[in-house]
Amino acid sequence: MPQILSMVTPFIDIHTHHPIATTTLEPVCLLQCYGIHPWWFEKHPETEFLEQQLQLLEAMLNENRIVAIGETGIDHLHKDTLPLQMKAFEQQILLSEHFRKPLILHNVKGTQEILELHQKHHPKQTWIIHGFNGNIHEVQQLIQRDILLSVGESLFHENRKIINSIKSIPLDHLFLETDMSDHRIEDVYQRAAELLGLSVERLKDHFFITFIRRVGFGALSLVEDLSALEMRNTASPKVLLMAPVFGSRMDRGNSNESVF
Numbered sequence: 001m002p003q004i005l006s007m008v009t010p011f012i013d014i015h016t017h018h019p020i021a022t023t024t025l026e027p028v029c030l031l032q033c034y035g036i037h038p039w040w041f042e043k044h045p046e047t048e049f050l051e052q053q054l055q056l057l058e059a060m061l062n063e064n065r066i067v068a069i070g071e072t073g074i075d076h077l078h079k080d081t082l083p084l085q086m087k088a089f090e091q092q093i094l095l096s097e098h099f100r101k102p103l104i105l106h107n108v109k110g111t112q113e114i115l116e117l118h119q120k121h122h123p124k125q126t127w128i129i130h131g132f133n134g135n136i137h138e139v140q141q142l143i144q145r146d147i148l149l150s151v152g153e154s155l156f157h158e159n160r161k162i163i164n165s166i167k168s169i170p171l172d173h174l175f176l177e178t179d180m181s182d183h184r185i186e187d188v189y190q191r192a193a194e195l196l197g198l199s200v201e202r203l204k205d206h207f208f209i210t211f212i213r214r215v216g217f218g219a220l221s222l223v224e225d226l227s228a229l230e231m232r233n234t235a236s237p238k239v240l241l242m243a244p245v246f247g248s249r250m251d252r253g254n255s256n257e258s259v260f
């Protein structure tokens with residue numbers, strides 16, 4: 001695809017909740033995600049809530065308004081709602097396969113369940129565990145199942161496992177993110193580049209190619225968007241995958257509007 005090669009490679013932020021990113025003057029290509037977060041069941045431990053959320057998600061998928069489903073997943077620190085979390089996760093796996101959208105996963109002590117469900121469903125769609133901070137053994141287990149790993153905030157803390165394990169993640173299975181942190185995606189790239197001993201430019205190229213290959217979002221429309229942005233601004237453009245904040249609703253196009 002020669003158009004891609006001739007453009008400025010963007011930073012990819014594979015998972016953020018920061019509406020602030022949309023208010024800067026920097027060239028930004030904003031892509032929406034929606035998923036039923038495991039934490040949401042803390043406030044709404046009812047099956048009706050799950051059903052209602054699944055309907056909302058399915059409507060968005062039908063209208064092709066989101067590029068990925070997420071985040072969903074498992075959080076063992078919220079033990080009481082684990083059965084609902086599992087049910088929601090599995091339903092979202094089915095939707096991801098049916099609508100051919102990648103899954104972005106929240107994982108707190110849930111690696112075993114994630115591996116088991118991946119084995120059970122044999123998904124064709126890409127799974128990306130965000131906020132990854134596991135050891136080399138976990139990296140190997142997940143890579144073996146072709147699950148991608150996204151890292152962010154943990155890179156700035158010397159005692160985290162990811163500081164040692166990041167080098168064991170193949171570049172075509174790695175993404176970077178800002179999630180809820182105050183770091184800019186440029187700084188996350190800089191920090192990862194230091195730890196990996198590679199240049200930021202090289203990382204940008206790698207992650208952009210992985211993005212096109214594995215997130216599979218209509219690459220050509222993305223390129224068109226970025227070319228338009230580039231004309232307005234010479235700064236390096238960014239592609240952000242926005243995930244909803246709890247209590248927000250996207251279906252009115254306002255991510256700050258509280259409905260729960």
Ligand SMILES: [Zn+2]
Pocket residue numbers: 015017071179180243
């Ligand atoms: Zn998140």
